[in-house]
Amino acid sequence: MTELDFEFLCAFLKTRSGLSLTVDKRYLVESRLGTVCRQSGIDNLSLLVAQLRSGRRSDLETAVVEAMTTNETFFFRDKGPFDLFRDVLLPRFLAARASTRKLRIWCAAASTGQEPYSLAMLLDQASARTAGWQFEILATDISTEVLEKAKAGLYNQFEVQRGLPIQMLLKYFTQVGDQWQIAPHIRAKVDYWPLNLIKGFNHLGPFDIIYCRNVLIYFDKTTKTDVLERLTNIMMPDGALLLGAAETVIGLTDALSPDPVNRGLYGKASHSSATPPMGLVASS
Structure with a gap:
């Protein structure tokens, strides 16, 4: 993933979900979106970014946002x-x-x-x-x-x-x-x-x-x-x-x-x- 790809993903996620990513979270992006690539049959993150840039893959846009959303929870959390x-x-x-x-x-x-x-x-x-x-x-x-x-x-x-x-x-x-x-x-x-x-x-x-x-x-x-x-x-x-x-x-x-x-x-x-x-x- 290039620097431009990472910058695009940061802007995309900020616009779509409010998620604010810093450079130190790059490994997290690569890990979670690597899973999206495998599930979607996309060879690498640069190709995923290219498809997001096209604006023609609403299913992929949803998958990216959901992959980057933290859903940690449990019953009576923090009591x-x-x-x-x-x-x-x-x-x-x-x-x-x-x-x-x-x-x-x-x-x-x-x-x-x-x-x-x-x-x-x-x-x-x-x-x-x-x-x-x-x-x-x-x-x-x-x-x-x-x-x-x-x-x-x-x-x-x-x-x-x-x-x-x-x-x-x-x-x-x-x-x-x-x-x-x-x-x-x-x-x-x-x-x-x-x-x-x-x-x-x-x-x-x-x-x-x-x-x-x-x-x-x-x-x-x-x-x-x-x-x-x-x-x-x-x-x-x-x-x-x-x-x-x-x-x-x-x-x-x-x-x-x-x-x-x-x-x-x-x-x-x-x-x-x-x-x-x-x-x-x-x-x-």
Whole structure:
């Protein structure tokens, strides 16, 4: 792969997915796109780039973007954001939305579904408190391939062992051959849609809670700011945004402010109410 080929791929991926690549990631590009070449019957990366430049291979364009998208996830990943949902956010919004009995949640980088299904299981466990409520969990990802896996709800032994308590495995999963399938009533709680975060998503909102974890780290500063400000636009005035442990809004936008108690939790900076700070609504 020539320098010009690498520069083209960097620009192509930035435009299509927001992914910001540096020179030190060249080995990663060569490795992942080498697999695309083999699967597509293309002899080398320079020929792949030539086909991308032609603009006549939409299937190849999709394959390149999906190959370069990181889809690392597991059930109850990092634990804290899910304890926060169960112990703080859910009680807070059950009180705040008591008149409408509706709650909308968006998992904006859902990958193979472990994050939204983790939330769905927590909601199921709270069913005694939520009778008559309408919950909507929208899960989106740029990769249609991972979304198909998420919809099926089928996971191998390694995937269900990563973060999933054994009690939940036994309660919510059925063994199918050498895989485990999540229960139909949990799958039914989540709607999966393909979505590219660098494109418009105002039509999806408004949301009470948004999980957008471990995706902004792949964007440059300008793209991060743009995505964060558009996320803010579709949050309810008292809505909550959760980012990954290595992500922050500081230095990127003034539209959001960090919760004083809970790391990774943000609210609209302009929102003022008599409600106590998010981290003080309930204790674990």
